[in-house]
Amino acid sequence: MMVPRRSLQARIVLFVATTVSALWIATAAYAWIEASHELDELLDTHLAQAAALLVAQASHEGEALDMQQSETSYRYASYVAFQMWHEGSLRWRSTNAPLTPLSTKTKGFETRTIDGKAWRVFATEGAEHDVSLFVGERIDARNDILMAMLRGMFTPLAIALPLLVLAGWWAVRRGLSPLRALDAVLANRKAASLDPVTLDAAPREVHALQDTLNGLFARINQLLENERRFTQDAAHELRTPIAAIRAQAQVALGATDNQDRALALGNTIQGCDRAVHLVEQLLQLARLDAAEVTASSGARTTSDLVDVARGVLANLTPAASFKHQRVELVSPDHCHVLGDAVLLSALTRNLIDNAIRYSPVQAAVCVTIARTGSQQVFLRIEDSGAGIATQLQAQLGKRFVRGLGSGEDGSGLGWSIVTRIAKLLELEIAVETSPSLGGLAVQLTWPLAQGEAR
């Protein structure tokens, strides 16, 4: 028994939650990169502009600025610093600015660490190169801004994700309810039950599953029914031959004269042969029953009908010779038709066997394979026997229906086999009185198949 995997529902919900989180993280990463790039550009521009303004101011006020410290109380004040140097001495700086130059460069941007903190510094000079100006900004400030932005993105996700999981769980649960209903119906069935499963308002997806299941049940049912019928038929039909064998054997045992005993023993053997023939035919029928259910696998291949008929005739000619019957095959050298050779052989054998069996001594049996005017292949078996009354012709093919007073011990199964194979291969059966020989004429006509082999 297979251990059931995690429930479909849990898997779907987990998948959705993971995917949404991953997408969100990817989006955030992209936003981080984009935003930090834009922020760098913007803030760098601000630094440069601030520096330009300060340089202009410094040039204007000259030496008046002396070691002044600028006091600011803005929120980001500690994150921004500036220095103005005049001819090597620090003249003006913000309170948080160090006493050493902020930058090693005299012009342009630089990122460096001062007192363990990362700074972005812009350096510039006055027009006469006597004033050096540094404007710095702590990198932390930039990161804080980015983090704030990310927080703005992640907070809704943190709230939405559980809600999303909950909604997904509910939606999946609703969506899967027909499957659960099917599960419940199947679980409540008796194990041996083969009745069709019925669900109220099943959606399309489950409908297909239900149809497939019901189709399977129907086929299994059919197979079981066939099996049951086979067993019944076999038990029923074998009783008479076995009773005959038993009676003949008992007669042989009780016979007082050798001739009677020999006769009874001969009859016993004949009875055994007949029982074997019957069993073979029953098995053929059982196989056909199964073939019908498990789709016609034999119907797709082609075989040489003439070849098959020749083989069958070779096997049956001794029986015909025994009855002084004349058997002939009229056919082209080859004739390929749709159908498995085994099926065709069973079909042909039963038909010719019937003709030989039910025709009297010295009768003629003629097998013809040819094409009709519309190029359809036909197999025709005619005999000069007594034929079959029209009203009995309709009964042909019912299991165990035998001709009246035929004097032969057919099982009545031959025709069943013929009609079953004909149905499987989609052949048309015609039964009539033979115009040439006067007995029974049976004709099987193949449908015109596309791409039929010549």
Place this chain on the structure above:
Amino acid sequence: MRILLAEDDALLGDGLRAGLRQQGFLVDWVRDGPCAERELATDAYQAVVLDLGLPGKDGMEVLAAARKSGRKTPILVLTARDDIDARIRGLDSGADDYVVKPVDLFELGARLRSLIRRAHGHIDDQLVVEGVTLTVAARSVAFQGRAVSLSSREFDLLHALMSSAGRVLTRAQLEQRIYGWGQEVESNAVEYHIHNLRKKLSTELIETIRGVGYMIARRSPNQSVAAK
């Protein structure tokens, strides 16, 4: 004892006929429903073995028709169908016994003898009339405790007369009992066998009813008591 066998299967019919003949039955064999019906109507048989799957007319119909027309001949149905429903239907339609194939020939013979016995109101295998003891299955006869050897025809004749003790049987009826189909009835055969029986048993046992036939009269109360 003359039996009608209605069986369409050649091998089985042949075997049953031969086997029953070995047991001393006279067997006439028909192979289809209409023939069985026609033969049943002749009243020539002590019992019938009827196969149900007869061509032309089903055994069941033959059975029903025979009972409907008031025929009391014991009918043993021989069939391949062993389901309870079929048995019940068969017995309800008037079959006296129902045997499923395959059957032992001796069992079949015993069942037939039993049916015939009961049809004559006897309950065991021995008939005892006027000091003559006739054992049907063993085909043996004893007179006053002494075994008597009889020919097959003599036995059948004595059996017929003893089974119907107290009733007159016509010459034609007796001929029917001792000859099957295809057996040529010799003229005066009945008289000849009666003469022999009187010689081997006792002259008073079989009475001749002039112009009618023969009978074994019952002078003492029915003595057909089980001797075993």
